[in-house]
Amino acid sequence: MHKGRLGVAVLLLFAAVFCFSGCNMKSDEKTVFARDTDPAYIDLLRDIAPDCTLRDGKGLSSLLSSVDGEDKAFALFDVQARASKDAGTGGIWYEHFATAAVIAVDRSRFDGEIKGWRDLENISCPVGFTSRYERMLFAAVSYGLEKNYMSGEAVGLLHKLNKSGRLSYDKIDAPVNICWDYQAALMKREGKNIEIIIPSEGTLLYGVGVLSGYEMKFSQNAGDAIAAAGFRADKAQGENYPSLSEYGRAERVGDAVEFARQTENFISVFKRGVFRSRLYSSAESFEHKLLGAAVIMTAIIWMGFALRRVQRKDIRMLVRALGGMVIAWMLVCILKYQTDGNPVMGRYLWYAYYVFMMGLPLLMLILSLMIDSSGNVRQRKIFVCSGFAVYAVLLLTVFTNDLHGWVFKFEDIKTFSGGYTYNFGYYLIFAFIVAAVILSTAILVRKAMRGFNRSRLVLPILSEVLLFVYCAAYAAGVPVARDSDITTVSCVFALAFAELAMRTGLVPVNQKYAVLFSNSPLRMQIIDSEGNAEFSSAGARPISREDWEKLRDDIKHPLLLHGDTLLYADGIPGGMIVWQESIAEILDMQQEIRENVLKLTSANKLLVTERESKYRLAAAEENVRLMELLNAEMERHLERMNDMIDGLERSNNKQRDIARITLLMCYIKRRCSLFFKEQEGGDMPAEELAVYIDELSEFASYADIRISTVCTAKGSLSPRCGSVMYDFFYSVLDSCAGEENTLLERLADTDGMTEMKLLPSSFDGGEEFMSDELKKAVEGVGGTVSVKDLDETAGISLRVPKGGKAP
Structure with missing residues (x-):
């Protein structure tokens, strides 16, 4: 246990050291380091500083850890030198020329108007963007647009150009180019019709020179040599450059530390924001290291948990090998990012990738062979040894590539720079990897296909298939795969395959089965293919040979034992697992259920009979109640109608009296309909009441009453309010039916109320036309009646709450 903890601590220590340390370089000779420096400036330094040796400045951040008092110097921008000195590196700053980010327009190919950065978005021609000092160049564009060094508008501008296919990155041969003024001046010197534009929004002006740890001696004609090389000293009017007044729009960086802070994530922002690449993977050195550290920590944690679960020695050894290989690969990868200045070490660390690129698929194949325990053990050992032999030969071929070039052919083998091509050895390595993945998947x-539970293999197989698809996509150059880190993805897939194999039970993770079974409260047994019980719980009953044979012949169906126990079985490699379930309680419950069902059936019949009797009685009582209510509502009107019919023989104007009887009959009919609506509940539309009023108005015409109706009311009112308004309307008609009359009726919404207004041509009844029952009904619904005397007639109105009020 102590050894395991010590090993984990050592791995964590190595991870921390490799993630956050740099490779220091020291040289006794006077050296000027230059990284991504313009070749013209490098040639200039060779001329004006002949005593110094120029070297590639890869790994610049670690080289700049200390300058003062050392025989080394660095070709830098002034903001880099100032930030370095502010950080305490010391040194002497020698500025040789000044340069500004400008827009260079080839007027022989583009004649449109361009004044500043924002104009580039609206032009249709390609726009070049030089990769020379691209961080400084992008900061200048950003500063011109938003006065900061990493502006979202600058990212958006370049992204739009790239999305539309107009951005020509790493080239300045387009009709319009974003570049440095000395590059544009050089194009003018070559005879091109170039207009150099200092953007109207502004730009940045940088100084370019050398930060030295010692006092440098330059040639006496250094100034002339700088001008002859096409560079412009600060505040000097250079040949082929814009006027000094135009350079007034170019500003120097004020706070170099703030500049460094804002632009420290330039690479990731530029790749993701402009080109939409590296969206799902690390994009720069720090992110590479951080991601590698995360994978290492994950592998260490996984190893710790896996080793606690696995008991078999061979699988424990495989877990250690798999986790150790993942950790070692990530450490090599992180170390490689730290050795930019040493091409030999960088190349051999890159060769070391293939130790793991081939090793992980080989370990996955060995794990698959362990999972599949069928077949001859000796044949499996021979197969594994053969795989390791091929693996060793291919690794030897990779590490001796500098001698024969069978795997990679480099353009410049000394500096590990330039392009390279694949040779036949690489394709043999790729075939080995693919074969290992395919064989492990096939196993x-x-x-x-042989097992009883095939679904558990879906996830492990799927992880291998996805890894194969990813590798194929990476080799084919698919952008999503190519922009990712194949090292990280391969390590994650390898860990995922091993964990899924354990989670799904393919890899045995506990060998204490005897203790497990003996202490289990379940009554179960594991029986081999000969019918012998290998493991048995304390409560399990012995199974006879005869019962075992029955289970073997029909394993899908349970077997009844002793009348109260069921034997269930499921096949496993080499035998079956049998578990016993007592059904005595279930049988007792079933008998009790049968008895309760009989009792409930009898009780249910009685309840159904009683319910039907109560329903019939309730229906009869409800009919009686409704008839009594209807009689109470209509009794007075029916008696009046009978009196009017009896008085027809004595009438002097039978036609008029018959019309009044007809009007009353129409009222009674519709009033009965409203009565039943009241019993049903709910609301009635105001338009429905208007239809009833129109109907009654037609019958009133036979009694010499001409009625004009208007309905503007919307919404609904309660049936009770509708009945009251209908009663009110009839009462007015009945009081006007003795002589010829003209009546104007209007139903409208007023101040949240539903109002009926009536204006007869003659009316002298006051409020006496309303019966006591009608007055109570109006009060019951919260209504108000208004009768205004208008000489020979009157204005009559009834208002009830909109939506009605419960009586």
Whole structure:
């Protein structure tokens, strides 16, 4: 246990050291380091500083850790030198020329108007963007647009150009180019019709020179040599450059530390924001290291948990090998990012990738062979040894590539720079990796075809298939795969395959089965293919040979034992697992259920009979109640109608009296309909009441009453309010039916109320036309009646709450 903890501590220590340390370089000779420096300036330094040796400045951040008092110097921009000195590196700053980010327009190819950065968005021609000092160049564009060094508008501008296919990155041969003024001046010197534009929004002016740890001696004609090389000293009017007044729009960086802070994530912002690449993977050195550290920590944690679960020695050894290989690969990868200045070490660390690129698929194949325990053990050992032999030969071929070039052919083998091509050895390595993945997948598929639970192999197989698809996409250059880190993805897939194999039970993770079974409260047994019980719980009953044979012949169906126990079985490699379930309680419950069902059936019949009797009685009582209510509502009107019919023989104007009887009959009919609506509840539309009023108005015409109706009311009112308004309307008609009359009726919404207004041509009844029952009904719904005397007639109105009020 102590050894395991010590090993984990050592791995964590190495991870921290490699993630956050740099490779220091020291040289006794006077050296000027230059990284991504313009070749013209490098040639200039060779001329004006002949005593110094120029070297590639890869790994510049670690080289700049200390300058003062050392025989080394660095070709830098002034903001880099100032930030370095502010950080305490010391040194002497020698500025040789000044340069500003400008827009260079080839007027022989583009004649449109361009004044500043924002104009580039609206032009249709390609726009070049030089990769020379691209961080400083982008900061200048950003500063011109938003007065900061990493502006979202600058990212958006370049992204739009790239999305539309107009951005020509790493080239300045387009009709319009974003570049440095000395590059544009050089194009003018070559005879091109170039207009150099200092953007109207502004730009940045940088000084370019050398930060030295010692006092440098330059040639006496250094100034002339700088001008002859096409560079412009600050505040000097250079040949082929814009006027000094135009350079007034170019500003120097004020706070170099703030500049460094804002632009420290330039690479990731530029790749993701402009080109939409590296969206799902690390994009720069720090992110590479951080991601590598995360994978290392994950592998260490996984190893710790896996080793606690696995008991078999061979699988424990494989877990250690798999986790150790993942950790070692990530450490090599992180170390490689730290050795930019040493091409030999960088190349051999890159060769070391293939130790793991081939090793992980080989370990996955060995794990698949362990999972599939069928077949000859000796043949499996020979197969594994053969795989390791091929693996060793291919690794030897990779590490001796500098001698024969069978795997990679480099353009410049000394500096590990330039392009390279693949040779036949690389394709043999790729075939080995693919073969290992395919064979491990085939072994798992074959095991799945023989097993009883094939679904558990889906996830492990899927992880291998996805890894194969990813590798193929990476080799084919698919952008999503190519922009990712194949090292990280391969490590994650390898860990995922091993963990899924354990989670799904393909890899045994506990060997204490005897203790497990003996202490289990379940009554179960594991029986081998000969019918012998290998493991048995304390409560399990012995199974006879005869019962075992029955289970073997029909394993899908349970077997009844002793009348109260069921034997269930499921096949496993080499035998079956049998568990016993007592059904005595279930049988007792079933008998009790049968008895309760009989009792409930009898009780249910009685309840159904009683319910039907109560329903019939309730229906009869409800009918009686409704008839009594209807009689109470209509009794007075029916008696009046009978009196009017009896008085027809004595009438002097039978036609008029018959019309009044007809009007009353129409009222009674519709009033009955409203009565039943009241009993049903709910609301009635105001338009429905208007239809009833129109109907009654037609019958009133036979009694010499001409009625004009208007309905503007919307919404609904309660049936009770509708009945009251209908009663009110009839009462007015009945009081006007003795002589010829003209009546104007209007139903409208007023101040949240529903109002009926009536204006007869003659009316002298006051409020006496309303019966006591009608007055009570109006009060019951919260209504108000208004009768205004208008000489020979009157204005009559009834208002009830909109939506009605419960009586």
